[in-house]
Amino acid sequence: MSQHLKTPAQLADEVRNLGPWHQAIQITPDFNTSDPYSATGELNRKQNQNISLLTTLYEGFLDTVRPLYPEGLAGKKFLDCACNAGVYCFAARELEAEFSFGFDIREHWIKQARWVQAHRTVSPTDRIEFDICDVYDLPRRGLPMFDLTMFKGIFYHLPDPITALKHASDLTREVLIFNTQATWGKPDGYLKPGSEDIRSLMSGAYGLNWRPTGPRTMIPVFSWLGFKEARLIFYRQNPTHPDLGRLEVVASKVEGLLDGLAQYPSLYDLPE
Ligand SMILES: C[S@@+](CC[C@H](N)C(=O)[O-])C[C@H]1O[C@@H](n2cnc3c(N)ncnc32)[C@H](O)[C@@H]1O
Numbered sequence: 001m002s003q004h005l006k007t008p009a010q011l012a013d014e015v016r017n018l019g020p021w022h023q024a025i026q027i028t029p030d031f032n033t034s035d036p037y038s039a040t041g042e043l044n045r046k047q048n049q050n051i052s053l054l055t056t057l058y059e060g061f062l063d064t065v066r067p068l069y070p071e072g073l074a075g076k077k078f079l080d081c082a083c084n085a086g087v088y089c090f091a092a093r094e095l096e097a098e099f100s101f102g103f104d105i106r107e108h109w110i111k112q113a114r115w116v117q118a119h120r121t122v123s124p125t126d127r128i129e130f131d132i133c134d135v136y137d138l139p140r141r142g143l144p145m146f147d148l149t150m151f152k153g154i155f156y157h158l159p160d161p162i163t164a165l166k167h168a169s170d171l172t173r174e175v176l177i178f179n180t181q182a183t184w185g186k187p188d189g190y191l192k193p194g195s196e197d198i199r200s201l202m203s204g205a206y207g208l209n210w211r212p213t214g215p216r217t218m219i220p221v222f223s224w225l226g227f228k229e230a231r232l233i234f235y236r237q238n239p240t241h242p243d244l245g246r247l248e249v250v251a252s253k254v255e256g257l258l259d260g261l262a263q264y265p266s267l268y269d270l271p272e
Contacts, residue, residue, distance in 0.1 A: 067260030082154035086113030103133035157204030188214025227251035230267035
């Protein structure tokens with residue numbers, strides 16, 4: 001029986017067995033990976049080991065990438081660092097990416113990504129590879145250069161985030177999308193150390209982590225990595241953890257590629 005003939009009930013059983021999930025991904029016209037957790041329409045964190053199951057990631061990726069590449073990603077290679085269940089690789093494939101590589105340090109997430117790849121019928125899932133990999137091992141993987149790189153939700157899970165960002169940046173020809181947890185309410189311009197529980201599926205594997213104290217912290221970093229232009233998409237406070245914030249920057253090594261993001265301030269020109 002071909003995979004897509006499984007009923008929503010069978011898909012739901014398999015999704016529950018692979019849980020918890022962080023990324024809601026449409027599998028068939030009438031089944032989404034969030035369905036088993038949202039029978040009443042409310043995402044239930046308790047059933048999901050207290051992990052947030054996010055429903056806006058796929059569309060959010062399309063919204064970010066379309067202004068950068070209005071013609072889509074045909075002929076482009078896409079790298080997703082800490083890919084989790086692979087949602088951005090599937091969205092990149094919808095935009096016709098030539099090849100996508102998603103990696104994550106945890107087998108748990110790569111199993112989900114491969115399951116989605118085998119069962120998703122609403123858009124093609126070929127030309128995508130997933131693998132278990134630590135971001136620090138990237139230089140030893142013999143990977144090609146990528147045009148577009150996603151570095152989201154990983155910077156603040158690393159003991160040496162600049163080295164990891166450099167590994168991803170060294171494999172990037174054009175654009176890098178950077179999204180991290182940050183601190184809020186501290187003077188901008190520093191990395192603040194912290195510690196995290198490595199047993200959590202959503203955490204890093206080392207225990208030590210660093211958060212930027214604001215967007216200006218990242219200016220010398222992106223400049224040193226060779227990004228000629230960078231736009232600050234947002235830096236905002238976390239409403240439930242007021243000492244934390246979230247920061248998103250899109251950076252390009254090629255001048256002019258960020259013209260579609262002209263409404264956002266240039267990171268390099270942020271006032272003191
Ligand atoms: C907060 S989640 C972000 C997932 C995804 N990037 C997103 O935006 O939805 C953090 C992810 O980073 C992965 N991770 C943590 N440390 C890593 C490392 N050293 N190398 C690769 N992946 C790592 C975790 O397993 C987890 O999937």
